[in-house]
Amino acid sequence: MTDNGVMLGVRGLTKHFNISNAWFSKPLLLHAVDDLNFDLRRGQTLGVVGESGSGKSTLARLLLKLIPATAGTVTYKGRDILPLKERQSGEIRRDMQMIFQDPYASLDPRVRVGDAIAEPLREHRLFKTQKEVKEHVARMLERVGLQREMVTRFPHEFSGGQHQRINIARALAMNPRLIICDEAVSALDVSVQAQVLNLFAQLKEEFNLTYVFISHDLSVVKFVSDEIIVMYLGEVMEHASSRQLFERTAHPYTRALISAIPNPDPTVRKQRILLEGDIPGAVNLPKGCRFQSRCFMAREDCRDAHPELRELEPGHFVRCHYAQPGIGEA
Amino acid sequence: MPDILRFDNFRLDLQDDEGRRYNLLDDISFTLPEGKALGIVGESGCGKSITSLAVMRLLPAAARVTGGSVSLKGMDLMSKTPKEMGDIRGRDVAMVFQDPMTCLNPVLTIGLQIGEAIRRHNPQMAEPELKAATLELLHKVGIPNPEKRMKNYPHQFSGGMRQRTMIAMAIACSPALLIADEATTALDVTIQAQVLDLMVRLKEGGSLMFITHNLGIVAEVCDEVTVMYAGQIVEAGTVEEVFLHPAHPYTKGLLLALPTLRSKGNTLYNIPGVVPTVRNFTPGCRYAPRCDYKLPVCSERKPARCVLNDRHHAACYLYEEVMA
Numbered sequence: 001m002t003d004n005g006v007m008l009g010v011r012g013l014t015k016h017f018n019i020s021n022a023w024f025s026k027p028l029l030l031h032a033v034d035d036l037n038f039d040l041r042r043g044q045t046l047g048v049v050g051e052s053g054s055g056k057s058t059l060a061r062l063l064l065k066l067i068p069a070t071a072g073t074v075t076y077k078g079r080d081i082l083p084l085k086e087r088q089s090g091e092i093r094r095d096m097q098m099i100f101q102d103p104y105a106s107l108d109p110r111v112r113v114g115d116a117i118a119e120p121l122r123e124h125r126l127f128k129t130q131k132e133v134k135e136h137v138a139r140m141l142e143r144v145g146l147q148r149e150m151v152t153r154f155p156h157e158f159s160g161g162q163h164q165r166i167n168i169a170r171a172l173a174m175n176p177r178l179i180i181c182d183e184a185v186s187a188l189d190v191s192v193q194a195q196v197l198n199l200f201a202q203l204k205e206e207f208n209l210t211y212v213f214i215s216h217d218l219s220v221v222k223f224v225s226d227e228i229i230v231m232y233l234g235e236v237m238e239h240a241s242s243r244q245l246f247e248r249t250a251h252p253y254t255r256a257l258i259s260a261i262p263n264p265d266p267t268v269r270k271q272r273i274l275l276e277g278d279i280p281g282a283v284n285l286p287k288g289c290r291f292q293s294r295c296f297m298a299r300e301d302c303r304d305a306h307p308e309l310r311e312l313e314p315g316h317f318v319r320c321h322y323a324q325p326g327i328g329e330a
Numbered sequence: 331m332p333d334i335l336r337f338d339n340f341r342l343d344l345q346d347d348e349g350r351r352y353n354l355l356d357d358i359s360f361t362l363p364e365g366k367a368l369g370i371v372g373e374s375g376c377g378k379s380i381t382s383l384a385v386m387r388l389l390p391a392a393a394r395v396t397g398g399s400v401s402l403k404g405m406d407l408m409s410k411t412p413k414e415m416g417d418i419r420g421r422d423v424a425m426v427f428q429d430p431m432t433c434l435n436p437v438l439t440i441g442l443q444i445g446e447a448i449r450r451h452n453p454q455m456a457e458p459e460l461k462a463a464t465l466e467l468l469h470k471v472g473i474p475n476p477e478k479r480m481k482n483y484p485h486q487f488s489g490g491m492r493q494r495t496m497i498a499m500a501i502a503c504s505p506a507l508l509i510a511d512e513a514t515t516a517l518d519v520t521i522q523a524q525v526l527d528l529m530v531r532l533k534e535g536g537s538l539m540f541i542t543h544n545l546g547i548v549a550e551v552c553d554e555v556t557v558m559y560a561g562q563i564v565e566a567g568t569v570e571e572v573f574l575h576p577a578h579p580y581t582k583g584l585l586l587a588l589p590t591l592r593s594k595g596n597t598l599y600n601i602p603g604v605v606p607t608v609r610n611f612t613p614g615c616r617y618a619p620r621c622d623y624k625l626p627v628c629s630e631r632k633p634a635r636c637v638l639n640d641r642h643h644a645a646c647y648l649y650e651e652v653m654a
Contacts, residue, residue, distance in 0.1 A: 051518040052489075159604050189373035189543060194587035194600040201596045216518060223589035223598070246591060260523040262546025264588060266573045274527055275520045277474075278488045294520075 006078070007178060007210045008040040008063070013072035015058050015234075019283065031282045032058040034234045036072070037309075040227075042177075045204070045211040047225030047242070049218055049257070053279045055234040056214045060182045063212065064098055065089065076178075094124055097171035101183035103163030107155040114151025117141070117170045124174070140169040144199060161192035165199070172203065180212045185220060197223060218261055222246060230254050233282050233290040236309060239317040248325035250318040252297045255327055289320070297322060334507050334537045335362040335385065340398035342380065342389075344608055351394065352608045354380060354561045356616075356632070358398070362507070362554075367530075367538040369548030369569070371584070372558035375605040378541045381558070382509045385539075386425055387415045403506060421451045424500035428512035430492035434484040440495055441480030444468070447502040467498040471528060490521035494528065501532055508533070511541040526551055545588060549573055557581050560605060560616035562632070567642030577644040580617045615645070623648055 013036040020028035033055045040046045048056050061067045063074060065081065073080050081092050100106045107116055117137045127133045138148035144165040155163060164184065171179055181200070185193045197220065203209060215221050221228060228245045230238040230253065238251040249255050252273075259273040275294045286292060292302040302321060309319045316325075342355040355377050362368045370378045383389050384400055387407055400407045402423055410418065427433050435443060444464045449455060455463070468476035471494040484492060493513060500508055510529060514522040529538065530551055540552055548555050549569055556566040557580065565578040576582045586599035603620045606612070612619055618628035625647050636649035 051520060161604055189605070190545075190584055191373060191587050191601040192604060194589075194598040195602075197589065198597050198600055218519070219589045219591055222591060223596075256520060258591070260519040261591065262522075262526075262544060262550045264545040264549045264573060264585060264590060266549045266569045272523055272527070274523055278490050278521060279518070 005041045006039045007042045007044075007076070008038075008212075009073075009075040009078075010036055010038050010040075010063075011073045011075075012037065013059075013062060013074060014070045015055075015062055015067065016070045028283055031234045031285060033062065036236060038227075038229060038239065040178075040210060040212065042210055043204070043208055044226045045213055045224050047221035047228040048212065048214045048231060049216065049221050049228060050231035051216060051279050053233070053282065054231040055282070056216075056231055057182055058234075059231075060098065060180050060212070060214055063180060064096055065092075090124065094126075094174050095177045096180065097174055097176040097178070098180045098182065099164070099167050099171055099184040101186055103160050103167060103187060104155070106167055107163060109155050111154075112151065113141075113153050113155065113158070113166055114138075116155075116166070117151075117173050120170065120174055126174070136173060137169075140173045141166075143172065143203075144169045145195075159192075161188055161195060164188060164192075164196055168196075168199065168203070172207070175207075176209070178210045178212070180214070182214045183216065184213075186215060186217065193220075200224065218257055230257070233279065233285065235290055235319060236317070237291065237319050238323075239309070241315055244313075244316045244325075248313075248316065250312055250316065250323040250325050250327055251320050252295050252323075252327060253291050256296070291320075297327075332364055333361040334364045334403060335539070336399075336401045337361070337381075338399045338401075340381075340384065340400055341396045342384065343394045343396050344390075344392045345394055346392070353396075353611065354393075354608050355384075356562045358561075358563060359635075360556050360563065360566060362537055362539060364506075364537055365535055366554060367533065367540065367552045369540045369542060369552035369555040370558060371542060371545060371548055371555060373543055373584075373605050375560070375607065376558045377561040378558055379511055382425065382511050382539065382541050385423055385507075385509060386419060417451075420447060420505065421503045422505055423507045423509065424503075424505040425509040425511060426493070426496045426500050426513040428515050430489065430496045430516075431484065433496055434492060436484055438483075439480065440468075440482050440484065440487065444480070444495065444498050444502060447499040451503045463502075467502060468495075470501075470532065471495070471498045472524075473498075489517055490524060493517060493521075493525055497525070497528065497532070505536065507537045507539060509539045509541065512543070513540075514547065515542070515544070545573070545584060557584075560611055561608070562616055563635075563645065564617060565642075565644040565646075567638075571639070571642040575642070577638055577642070577649060578617075578646050579621050579623050579648075581644075583622075615647075 015033040017030040017032055018027045019030050050056050062069050069082055074082050076092055114137050118133050121133050141148055141150055146165055185196050213224050222242055225242045228242050229236050232253050238254045256273045256275050277294055288303045288305055289307050292298040307319045307321050309317050312318050337358050337360050340358040343351040344354050345351050372378050395408055441464050444467055445460050448463050464480055465476045473479050473491055473494055514525050552569050555569050555572050557564050559580045565581045576585055583601040601620050612629055614629040614631055615633055618624050627647055633645045633647045635643050635645050637643045
């Protein structure tokens with residue numbers, strides 16, 4: 001194999017949106033994703049965290065070719081997929097599936113659940129006969145913990161957790177290699193979230209799946225991921241193995257995110273790092289570090305010099321002039 | 331310490347279009363001592379929000395109160411006239427809701443809406459005083475540039491700033507009790523941390539009631555906690571007692587199902603099934619169908635409230651012998 005186990009290779013991936021609304025004015029660029037690089041190996045889970053507006057969902061859409069990239073390449077099994085025409089993308093469309101946040105909005109209320117799952121199978125002509133399609137759909141429903149009799153039901157007859165299971169069944173039916181989950185458990189209650197997270201873990205084992213898991217919830221991301229990318233205003237702030245990121249946190253933003261998570265253990269009364277203000281808009285970005293306006297460690301030169309992503313220790317990348325493992329720990 | 335809020339065997343039914351009645355809140359009793367923060371936790375559909383709406387007397391049209399009482403500062407709320415309730419809301423109790431965008435009027439400025447909240451209970455206040463009070467509130471909730479910001483419309487505010495505005499309106503007349511119903515759920519974690527910090531700081535001598543599904547928030551900001559499941563209180567006590575020694579299987583399950591920064595391994599405990607809808611509540615303990623420790627008696631009779639110690643009680647047959 002030429003891809004040495006790398007499923008998804010991303011190099012210099014960039015997406016700028018022009019949001020100026022006048023015809024002849026200078027383009028006003030929103031930097032949704034800037035110069036993103038990572039390799040995702042088969043069977044691994046990459047977690048992507050960040051607040052709203054950090055570019056997480058844009059990344060998901062770029063990987064799936066739902067929107068064109070401004071620059072950069074995405075290789076899938078060693079093949080550059082971004083220049084491919086829609087006609088040539090069939091295999092990739094099958095192999096890469098996505099699960100969205102809103103379990104209700106991602107199913108057509110007037111289409112029976114069985115048909116919703118069967119539609120992509122028919123579109124890609126994965127089976128010869130209708131009978132085979134039906135059998136496959138029923139098997140998939142059972143696999144995600146629903147009953148095969150449910151194929152004739154409509155979405156409104158299901159709860160939120162069941163909706164998300166149907167969405168998983170639909171993605172799984174295509175026999176994908178890579179699943180991109182964009183806030184896939186965020187709308188679920190705690191007990192149902194645990195059920196769905198366990199299902200993801202089982203399916204990963206069973207079908208040797210690779211996941212890109214996008215979420216704003218660091219504890220969920222830690223639970224599922226092997227590697228984690230922390231994004232802020234379109235840039236990677238820290239990129240490390242799940243363990244390094246939590247045990248040897250290096251970036252002040254990551255530290256603040258971790259400290260902001262409400263801890264259900266009342267004996268831990270930790271010192272919280274409160275970030276000032278909101279995440280600014282990704283237009284008219286500052287010259288220096290994008291995080292400096294909210295950073296509790298910002299110094300004079302953070303305003304002028306834009307930090308590059310540097311390798312702090314093997315496999316641990318950070319974009320900060322002053323980062324060091326174990327930063328800001330009490 | 332006197333109780334600011336007291337629920338006594340409060341029962342509430344929901345009536346559907348055909349006139350059928352379903353019991354939602356089943357003998358809800360709890361107290362909130364003055365100056366304390368109480369968390370009410372449970373998943374969606376457990377009756378947390380309807381409990382808080384009962385305090386505001388903002389119950390949906392389908393709700394029928396069938397027994398018990400709710401008293402705020404010793405006043406029986408269920409016997410108040412709508413006009414009397416209007417005077418109580420804002421002055422004695424105020425509420426911050428989950429979605430600040432649907433609570434703010436998009437065509438009125440922020441300053442005007444806050445001013446309105448102040449004026450409701452201070453009708454004689456003159457214009458310059460009103461403006462000064464509005465500015466002070468905006469300043470208090472940490473909105474930068476209040477002078478300029480009060481002329482803005484809600485859409486010019488970010489989610490965190492809108493929630494700060496809602497808090498400013500809620501504390502405008504210094505209510506004795508502030509209810510926050512999933513008030514930080516829609517916010518990013520860093521903004522949530524700011525807003526929680528703000529609410530705790532503004533509490534001062536007042537009392538807080540936090541309605542949330544987030545156990546972490548309760549552990550960090552509340553003194554006491556009441557756990558609800560399908561319209562019944564399953565466990566209550568001080569935060570330390572309930573979180574460190576959870577007694578009811580539902581509370582245990584909720585705590586175990588939560589991925590935390592400390593979770594190890596790759597499987598989370600999960601409670602089988604989902605919270606039933608009000609039409610499908612079962613007799614006896616409503617958690618019984620999902621419970622790992624279910625006994626035959628559980629689906630026949632509702633378990634009594636078992637006192638585990640003076641700071642902790644749970645409604646579960648597992649603790650009946652403790653009582654005996």
